Amino acid sequence: MGYLYSALWFIVAAVLLIRFRKESAVVYILSGYFAFAGVWWLADQLAEADMLSGIYGWILRIVSAVMLIGV
Numbered sequence: 001m002g003y004l005y006s007a008l009w010f011i012v013a014a015v016l017l018i019r020f021r022k023e024s025a026v027v028y029i030l031s032g033y034f035a036f037a038g039v040w041w042l043a044d045q046l047a048e049a050d051m052l053s054g055i056y057g058w059i060l061r062i063v064s065a066v067m068l069i070g071v
Contacts, residue, residue: 002045009038033067 013034020027040060044051052060 002041006038006041006045009034009041013038030067033063036063 013031016027016031016034037060040051049056051057
């Protein structure tokens with residue numbers, strides 16, 4: 001199921017870059033975040049460490065909170 005989430009994040013990032021890049025500069029920031037989330041979920045599936053709990057989970061939550069508040 002994690003591979004599906006990872007693919008979803010990459011698809012959303014690609015759609016934002018391809019379709020909406022001319023509308024606003026915020027699209028580049030959002031696409032970067034979605035690509036980051038895709039890499040994170042893919043690393044969670046491929047690595048032995050659980051990337052969604054512990055210190056790694058907090059890193060993901062902090063980056064997500066900054067994106068929610070900052071953008």
